[in-house]
Amino acid sequence: MTFQLPDLDYAYDALEPHLDALTMEIHHSKHHAGYTAKLNAAISGTALEGSSIEDILSACADSPGIRNNGGGYWNHCFFWESMSPSSSSAGPSGSLSEAIKSAFGSFEEFKSEFKKAALTRFGSGWAWLCMGDNGLSICSTPNQDNPLMNIGGCGDTPILGIDVWEHAYYKKFGPGRGDYIDAWWNVVNWGVIEDRFNSASQ
Ligand code: MN
Numbered sequence: 709m710t711f712q713l714p715d716l717d718y719a720y721d722a723l724e725p726h727l728d729a730l731t732m733e734i735h736h737s738k739h740h741a742g743y744t745a746k747l748n749a750a751i752s753g754t755a756l757e758g759s760s761i762e763d764i765l766s767a768c769a770d771s772p773g774i775r776n777n778g779g780g781y782w783n784h785c786f787f788w789e790s791m792s793p794s795s796s797s798a799g800p801s802g803s804l805s806e807a808i809k810s811a812f813g814s815f816e817e818f819k820s821e822f823k824k825a826a827l828t829r830f831g832s833g834w835a836w837l838c839m840g841d842n843g844l845s846i847c848s849t850p851n852q853d854n855p856l857m858n859i860g861g862c863g864d865t866p867i868l869g870i871d872v873w874e875h876a877y878y879k880k881f882g883p884g885r886g887d888y889i890d891a892w893w894n895v896v897n898w899g900v901i902e903d904r905f906n907s908a909s910q
Contacts, residue, residue, distance in 0.1 A: 722793040743780030765856040779852030792897035811844040839908035840864030867904035
């Protein structure tokens with residue numbers, strides 16, 4: 709069994725004008741495809757060959773090739789599913805909306821704290837919204853690490869993540885990582901995030 713690059717549920721230009729088509733195409737067909745191929749090569753012939761990606765990520769801390777490419781594979785699958793051309797700019801509803809107010813005070817305050825985590829991640833990495841025993845929390849990881857690896861104090865169940873590698877925004881936004889984050893809110897698929905939150909809350 710090998711991992712496959714997933715198709716997107718929308719066209720490369722479907723997230724315009726917020727995320728540009730060329731960035732989406734390169735990000736999916738080059739970067740994500742590269743992580744997928746390198747993950748398959750890295751686990752080939754090892755004890756992790758045939759394991760689920762979740763099992764691989766929980767056991768990869770000491771294997772840089774599997775850690776970087778397994779994280780890259782999973783993170784981008786999660787990222788594409790987190791976005792939609794028909795996002796609701798009003799944000800989440802229902803129990804997730806209530807949990808955000810409980811944890812952060814308001815949706816606007818949540819967005820401010822999440823943006824801060826994404827902006828202050830030095831170099832390449834990700835920012836995450838996670839659900840755990842103590843409710844919602846925000847954390848960030850370097851490179852292609854993620855909360856499923858449970859290293860570096862970021863280990864609850866991720867329900868939303870933003871890629872802040874320069875390859876995710878530089879063509880359109882240049883060094884303006886904050887402008888990219890502001891635009892990205894317009895394409896978050898809150899229905900998917902609510903489903904993840906409800907699963908993680910059970
Ligand atoms: Mn990326």
